[in-house]
Amino acid sequence: MLLTLDLDSEVPIYQQIRDRVVEAIADGELTEGSALPSTRQLAADLAINFHTANKAYDLLRQEGIIRINRKSGAVVRRDPGSGPPAPGYADDWQGRLRTLLAEATVHGVPGEELIQRCGGVLTSFHDQRTTKEPSV
Amino acid sequence: MLLTLDLDSEVPIYQQIRDRVVEAIADGELTEGSALPSTRQLAADLAINFHTANKAYDLLRQEGIIRINRKSGAVVRRDPGSGPPAPGYADDWQGRLRTLLAEATVHGVPGEELIQRCGGVLTSFHDQRTTKEPSV
DNA sequence: TATCTGTTATAGCTCATCTATATCAGATAG
DNA sequence: CTATCTGATATAGATGAGCTATAACAGATA
Numbered sequence: 001m002l003l004t005l006d007l008d009s010e011v012p013i014y015q016q017i018r019d020r021v022v023e024a025i026a027d028g029e030l031t032e033g034s035a036l037p038s039t040r041q042l043a044a045d046l047a048i049n050f051h052t053a054n055k056a057y058d059l060l061r062q063e064g065i066i067r068i069n070r071k072s073g074a075v076v077r078r079d080p081g082s083g084p085p086a087p088g089y090a091d092d093w094q095g096r097l098r099t100l101l102a103e104a105t106v107h108g109v110p111g112e113e114l115i116q117r118c119g120g121v122l123t124s125f126h127d128q129r130t131t132k133e134p135s136v
Numbered sequence: 137m138l139l140t141l142d143l144d145s146e147v148p149i150y151q152q153i154r155d156r157v158v159e160a161i162a163d164g165e166l167t168e169g170s171a172l173p174s175t176r177q178l179a180a181d182l183a184i185n186f187h188t189a190n191k192a193y194d195l196l197r198q199e200g201i202i203r204i205n206r207k208s209g210a211v212v213r214r215d216p217g218s219g220p221p222a223p224g225y226a227d228d229w230q231g232r233l234r235t236l237l238a239e240a241t242v243h244g245v246p247g248e249e250l251i252q253r254c255g256g257v258l259t260s261f262h263d264q265r266t267t268k269e270p271s272v
Numbered sequence: 273t274a275t276c277t278g279t280t281a282t283a284g285c286t287c288a289t290c291t292a293t294a295t296c297a298g299a300t301a302g
Numbered sequence: 303c304t305a306t307c308t309g310a311t312a313t314a315g316a317t318g319a320g321c322t323a324t325a326a327c328a329g330a331t332a
Contacts, residue, residue: 012289019235026238038308049291054309065242070298070309078242085243090253093240098257099155100236102162104229106201106214107221111258117226118254121234122247148320174277185322190278206278206329277330288319299308 005046013048017056022065025079026125032082036066036074080125141182149184153192158201161215162261168218172202172210216261 003020005013024030036057037045043053057074060066064086067077104114139156141149160166172193173181179189193210196202200222203213240250 014289019238022242023235023238026241040308051292052290055289068309073308078244080241080244083244085240085245089243090240090245090249093236093243093245094253094257096236097253099159100229100232101254101257102155102159102261104221104226105162105216105258105261106158107225107229108214108216108219109221109226109229111262113226114258115251115254117230117233118237118251121230121237122241122250125238125241126247150320176277187323188321191320204278209277273332275330275332277328279327279329281325281327283323285322286320289317291316292314294312296311297309300306302303302305 003042003046005048013046013052014056014059017042017046017053018059018063021056021060025065025076028079028125030076030079032076032079034076035072036076038073139178139182141184149182149188150192150195153178153182153189154195157192157196161201161212164215164261166212166215168212168215170212171208172212174209 003017005016007013009016011019021030021036030036036042039053039057040050043050046053057066057068060074061068065076065078066074068074101114105111139153141152143149145152147155157166157172166172172178175189175193176186179186182189193202193204196210197204201212201214202210204210237250241247
């Protein structure tokens with residue numbers, strides 16, 4: 001997994017790391033059991049402080065997305081096939097979706113285009129996964 | 137427009153105000169030309185500092201969503217019918233959409249449900265608008 | 273004139289973000 | 303056993319974001 005950061009972004013570094021990992025799992029690039037680099041290794045690769053990488057992993061752990069052992073390091077715990085979401089998650093998520101869709105709507109993006117883009121993104125997730133794991 | 141804040145949220149107050157205004161415009165509750173309360177009035181209603189309300193309006197102005205005159209106060213400048221989005225906007229937006237969809241996917245929400253929720257939210261926008269402005 | 277508006281400036285507080293060191297313990301390779 | 307990797311934890315400092323508190327100024331309006 002190649003991880004590029006935008007140090008000029010308003011989005012905190014640890015948040016960017018978290019987002020990229022989540023997207024990589026959705027893409028199928030990482031699956032349940034995949035090992036992530038150690039916090040020190042990741043920090044060295046990204047030329048950031050060790051604690052910032054640590055915070056990113058801590059965030060992913062709090063979300064239940066990765067698991068951290070002293071022995072095996074950071075390992076992916078959830079992927080799209082790991083089971084249904086926690087109760088209430090989807091509704092919370094929809095609240096954030098609503099804000100995002102409202103913004104695009106106000107800026108004049110047609111509803112049909114928004115649906116198309118949603119579908120396109122989801123298809124890209126699915127395509128990536130079926131590419132990595134061809135149907136037996 | 138009734139505006140409720142969550143002071144315990146991690147989302148900054150000025151961001152919450154901005155989000156609620158954007159959603160109200162998408163809903164059709166506010167349309168191009170609608171007047172918003174003055175910053176001092178809004179701050180008093182929400183029991184927050186005047187500068188925080190000011191920052192929210194400043195953010196909306198930077199996004200081109202409202203217009204601020206000393207004379208007429210804050211007025212909605214953009215609504216879903218104000219024309220096409222700025223070039224490059226939709227692509228930027230899709231990047232944020234991708235992160236949001238990836239998160240839900242990783243948490244196990246099926247793609248079909250995500251599409252349904254997107255459509256549902258967009259329909260709620262449209263319904264609200266047609267309710268306020270019934271077809272002649 | 274009194275009062276509303278937006279605009280701007282300054283200052284202070286709290287907390288988030290990021291970095292810099294340092295230490296400790298368990299696991300592992302030599 | 304020793305050296306070295308790992309995660310976990312503590313402390314401290316720098317910088318900036320977020321929010322509040324006053325204050326002052328200018329234009330519009332009643």
